[in-house]
Amino acid sequence: MSMYINSVIGKALRVVSRQNCDILQRIATNSTRSMSLVSGYSFETLKVESPKDYIFHVEMNRPDKLNAMNQIFWKEMVECFQKMNSDPDCRCVVISGAGRAFTAVEIHFLCSGLDLSDAITVLSGDKSNDIGRAAFKIHETIRQYQESFTAIEKCTKPVIAAVHNACIGGGIDLITACDIRYCTSDAWFSIKEVDIGLAADVGTLQRLPKIVGNDSLVRELAYTGRKMFSDEAKQLGIVSRVFPDKETLLSGAVELAELIASKSPIAVQGTKVNLIFSRDNSVPVSLQYAATWNQAMIQSEDVMKSAMAGINKEKATFSKL
Numbered sequence: 046m047s048m049y050i051n052s053v054i055g056k057a058l059r060v061v062s063r064q065n066c067d068i069l070q071r072i073a074t075n076s077t078r079s080m081s082l083v084s085g086y087s088f089e090t091l092k093v094e095s096p097k098d099y100i101f102h103v104e105m106n107r108p109d110k111l112n113a114m115n116q117i118f119w120k121e122m123v124e125c126f127q128k129m130n131s132d133p134d135c136r137c138v139v140i141s142g143a144g145r146a147f148t149a150v151e152i153h154f155l156c157s158g159l160d161l162s163d164a165i166t167v168l169s170g171d172k173s174n175d176i177g178r179a180a181f182k183i184h185e186t187i188r189q190y191q192e193s194f195t196a197i198e199k200c201t202k203p204v205i206a207a208v209h210n211a212c213i214g215g216g217i218d219l220i221t222a223c224d225i226r227y228c229t230s231d232a233w234f235s236i237k238e239v240d241i242g243l244a245a246d247v248g249t250l251q252r253l254p255k256i257v258g259n260d261s262l263v264r265e266l267a268y269t270g271r272k273m274f275s276d277e278a279k280q281l282g283i284v285s286r287v288f289p290d291k292e293t294l295l296s297g298a299v300e301l302a303e304l305i306a307s308k309s310p311i312a313v314q315g316t317k318v319n320l321i322f323s324r325d326n327s328v329p330v331s332l333q334y335a336a337t338w339n340q341a342m343i344q345s346e347d348v349m350k351s352a353m354a355g356i357n358k359e360k361a362t363f364s365k366l
């Protein structure tokens with residue numbers, strides 16, 4: 046019994062001393078950090094800033110083209126989210142679009158990096174271009190584009206999509222890979238692929254039905270490409286909050302990110318991993334996975350810290366992960 050008490054006291058002391066180190070470290074960081082680009086995150090199509098401790102704001106940054114997604118974007122998304130995944134200074138991400146629209150995918154880069162007219166040539170049976178080889182190449186490209194949004198799911202830090210104005214085609218693929226979606230009242234959504242003669246192929250058809258839980262409506266939207274406005278998106282649960290304008294949207298998203306980032310990163314990231322696992326697996330298999338996950342994670346110092354903070358009505362701070 047005394048061994049147990051000693052170990053609890055020992056653990057608690059270690060927790061408190063690390064808490065103090067954390068606080069000092071945070072004060073030091075705060076005094077030097079300016080609200081600017083995060084170093085090491087230099088991209089052409091994405092701007093990454095840190096508005097608050099542990100919060101990263103990724104802004105799609107091609108405002109002149111309404112944040113159309115070009116080849117550089119597809120590549121940079123993977124690099125950026127992989128980097129944030131292993132960055133201990135990042136605990137929660139907000140993604141938004143610069144300028145007047147969230148995103149309107151650039152149609153020139155469909156089909157194996159060719160522009161649309163090249164693609165049409167291939168599809169109309171250009172004999173100089175073997176169909177089998179072209180298909181393999183296109184397959185590879187589509188898989189790469191899929192990875193650009195799967196990278197959002199693979200990043201264990203929660204990602205909040207802040208959508209204003211147009212969210213078209215690939216924009217919906219992107220936001221359905223995010224954890225939480227907020228939008229402005231002027232936001233509208235369109236599964237536009239059908240209008241360019243395509244079945245959506247980078248995530249919408251796979252993820253949206255699991256978000257919405259209304260199969261009939263998903264089919265209606267996907268077969269017609271019709272605009273869905275923010276009130277309908279909210280009613281369906283595609284977005285969880287609607288804000289009057291972009292400014293309030295972004296501050297609402299950052300506020301939510303701050304709350305998430307104040308929790309144990311072990312708990313938050315474990316929750317994301319388990320939610321995604323459960324979405325893709327049966328309840329019994331997912332329960333088994335959760336037990337295996339927590340047989341290790343429950344031993345984290347964060348559990349003790351959280352419990353003590355709760356008892357003492359204090360705010361816990363957690364070491365970097």
Ligand SMILES: CC/C=C\C=C\CC(=O)SCCNC(=O)CCNC(=O)[C@H](O)C(C)(C)COP(=O)(O)OP(=O)(O)OC[C@H]1O[C@@H](n2cnc3c(N)ncnc32)[C@H](O)[C@@H]1OP(=O)(O)O
Nearest residue numbers: 109110111113149150151152187190213214215237238247
């Ligand atoms: C493997 C496949 C992976 C992904 C597949 C995804 C499929 C899709 O995303 S399908 C959807 C494709 N996108 C569209 O159909 C949207 C096309 N754009 C529009 O309909 C309009 O631009 C608008 C969004 C309704 C806005 O209209 P408006 O306000 O009149 O602005 P514009 O003058 O049209 O645009 C301003 C500027 O942006 C450029 N731009 C807009 N959309 C695209 C785009 N999709 N691709 C490339 N560029 C785009 C537009 O050309 C203008 O540029 P300028 O240089 O000023 O001319």
